Amino acid sequence: MNLRRLATSLIAPAIGLGVSLAATAIILISIGASVTVIFSSMWNYGTSPRAMTLMLNLATVYFLSALAVSIGFKMNLFNIGVNGQYILGSLAAAVVASNLQLPKAASITVTILTAMLVGAAWAGIAAWLKVARGVSEVISTIMLNFIAIGIISYLIVRTSIGTETGVNIRGTKLIPESGMLRGNAFIDPETKVYGFLFISIFVGVGYWFLLNRTRFGFDLRATGKSASAARTSGVQSTRMIVTTMLLSGAVAGLVGLPYLLGQTGSYNLQFPTEWGFIGIAIALLGRNNPLGIAFGAIFVAFLDVSSGQLVLEGVPREISTIMQGLIVIVVVISYEVVRRNQVKSEQRSVARALAKQEVSA
Amino acid sequence: MSESSVAVELQGIWKRFPGVIANSNINLKVASGTVHAIVGENGAGKSTLMKILYGMQKADEGTISINGSALVFNSPSDAIGAGIGMVHQHFMLADNFTVLENIILGSEPKSGGKLDFVKARKLISDIAAENGLAVNPDVLVSELGVGDRQRIEILKVLYRGAHILILDEPTAVLVPHEVEELFSTLRDLKKQGFTVIFISHKLDEVLSIADEITVIRQGTTVGTVNPHVEKVSARDLAEMMVGNELPTPASVGNTIQDQVVLTVENLSVIATGGKAIVDGVSFKIRAGEILGIAGVEGNGQAEILNALMGIESATGKVMFQDEDISKKSTRHRRDLGIGFIPEDRQRQALLLEAPLWENRMLGHQTKAPNAKGFWLNPRGAKADTKRIVAEYDVRTPSIDVNASALSGGNQQKLIVGREMSNDPKLLIAAHPTRGVDVGAQAAIWDHIRNARQAGLAVLLISADLDELIGLSDSIKVLLRGKFVADADPATVTPQELGTAMTGAGRAA
Secondary structure: OOHHHHHHHHHHHHHHHHHHHHHHHHHHHHHHOHHHHHHHHHHHHOOOOOHHHHHHHHHHHHHHHHHHHHHHHOEEEEEEEEHHHHHHHHHHHHHHHHHOOOOHHHHHHHHHHHHHHHHHHHHHHHHHHHHOOOOHHHHHHHHHHHHHHHHHHHHHHOOOOOEEEOOOOOOOOOOOOHHHOOOOOOOOOOOOEOOOHHHHHHHHHHHHHHHHEHHHHHHHHHHHHHHHHHHHHOOOOOHHHHHHHHHHHHHHOOOHHHHHHHHOOEOOOOOOHHHHHHHHHHHOOOOHHHHHHHHHHHHHHHHHHHHHHHHOOOOOOOHHHHHHHHHHHHHHHHHHHHHHHHHHHHHHHHHHHHHHHHHHH | OOOOEEEEEEEEEEEEEEEEEEEEEEEEEEEOEEEEEEOOOOOOOOOHHHHHHHOOOOOOEEEEEEEEEEEOOOOOOHHHOOOOOEEOOOOOOOOOEEEEHHHHHHOHHHHHHHOOOHHOOOHHHHHHHHHHOOOOOOOOOHHHHHHHOOOOOHHHHHHHHEEEEEEEOOOOOHHHHHHHHHHHHHHHHHHOEEEEEEEEEOOOHHHHHHHHHHHHOOOOEEEOOOOOOOOOOOOHHHHHHOOOOOOOOOOOOOOOOOOOEEEEEEEEEEEEEEEEEEEEEEEEEEEOOEEEEOOOOOOOHHHHHHHHOOOOEEEEEEEOOOEEEEOOOOHHHHHHEEEOOOOOOHHHHOOOOOHHHHHHHOOOOOOOOOOOOOOEEEHHHHHHHHHHEEEEHOOOOOOOOOOHOOOHHHHHHHHEEEEHOOOOOEEEEEOOEEEEOOHHHHHHHHHHHHHHHOEEEEEOOOHHHHHHHHHHHHHEEEEOOOOEEEEEEOOOOHHHHHHOOOOOOOOO
């Protein structure tokens, strides 16, 4: 039974991968490129030590983003505001960390807590709006994304939070080396794997335990599966909405940290602001399961990193974006198809098993 | 009545579901131009049979003939094509559409690619006039009451050209004068030559409207009577329905103790719009006492239960033992030891896409064996699920299958087993044996009775009047949100109770 479950949970991504590869091949052929040349060049580059390091670093970011989204998804809350939550969290973390003179462990702990707190607070606005005013969290979190961008631009450009950090780039003061988490170059001698990778693995394990081994996690999953049954069982829906949004926002606050503490050391105006949306796609790919999300994050990061090769082969790199989109759509559809078949086949197998029992009895 | 042709003939219909045989060797003949009633207990297989006749499900064996020709229905559209129309118990109308739009929805008359409202209006007013179904085609359905909505459902199937109408428990949602209107409509339809199949378990109503009555028991047809020819009473029909076994849950002795477990004072639930669905209800239940509430569905039972569990907001006072719980959360109430078997098991009592052992936790996720403090205890929950499966005879190959894989009766057994665990002090139960086969029904009754002996207080709501009378120590009759009569289960008959439920008479 469990083996079969595992098999069926792998079928959907396998179909998704296959169909989207085929579709990408068709697109490549239609623009006159050689499929084998391009795929093999992406593969060769993508498996080089440097690319693998970049891929892991990017995957760390994506993983956290997708975890944040999937906490909400688990109870049918759509936190589209990971973008706003993590850029504000990163900015606050950068400001706090650049003013700290503490031992590494203490400094990083304070930085992480700051980012989580700010992310949670920003998500909390959406939670409050939903609970008190009935505003859909989809709308409010999208709006809060824009507001966050506006606030950050203002703070960096107009206030003393921002300084010149490079040619025409304003950003926060650099974080001292004692506050950074640069990681180790253990795959490629030239490039370091972010130290935050291990923290995000820890977050992933914590996520699994919280959802599957705690009463809170049970309440959350029950609400996602049937809000009415959860309510009858004694779950208070408003409190669940607020807690879940805060939790999702807290994890979202972490999304920018691997990059901030491993690379830039400063939040500047070129800090990426779109990692939250990729998280939505990866949460769907990974079925809100931390292991699935990890694989999804690595896969999308692989496409992103190796898409640089497309340009060298004379193909627009947007092909990789198309491919990512295709995979998500196909996987989501095939999950649903597989799920329906599973429900039916389970009913049949229960009937069969019972028929056998009756014959033998 | 002259010799008439046969409109519907079913022969040797079998239908099996996981763990349950819903229909076994059903044989049925419905003469055209008559009202033919099909009666049976809840879970006897009436609905399954009608779903087969309407093409929603396929029989495993057997044949269906309409007007003499054998047909195979793969979908409801095949059945509609053969002139069969179904009026569901739960209306399928779009609230934000007008009556006219609802009727033509799905088979709109068109002229040149455009909706032809003029033609539709004429068609509908013709049908309505012929059959005495007065409706205003331009009001929104959301503004209409239950009786009107039912008329629209009937118009809908007539508009689609049905000459055989299936009405599934049509009176369950109606108040007495609406029932009378429905019956006069049915008589008119009969005069026009329509055939009506009328599913019900209300025997008095059936006797007053039906030309022939077929009784179904445990999935099979046990007989057909013609009330115009033979003299049958509701009592006779009831005996046919339950058979010789008569699993009437005879109340054993009096176990009522002094300690009051639940005190309800002046409980009211007000719907949006200001109508009181529950209107100033008061009662007490002592340890070891079973209080039954009788009433036609939709008279406030569900709201009382939800209010007692803190799911629905209500006014008035609810005391559990010595604690005022009127303002307490659902979880608090459950943690005090209140078990709850809700009316709508799939929406309120189960996580369909979760394994049985996770469903064992639902509603009891704060207590042993499901939790240890902040942490869940899957091992404890699994072990206890195995116990429930064994004790309550839940037919399942494993406790790891999803709840959706179980038949309704087995889902119900799991729910009852769960709510009886952890030694509840009070059980609030709606239709505890609905959809459960006869053997398991008796077992559930035994479990409830044994717990009562040990001091469990029970608030029981059931549409099965025999169950209500057999289990309860006292019965209150609920009509439009108010208690209108008390009945003594030792002396009252189902017929008297049924009459009191409609407000027509007074129970003993």
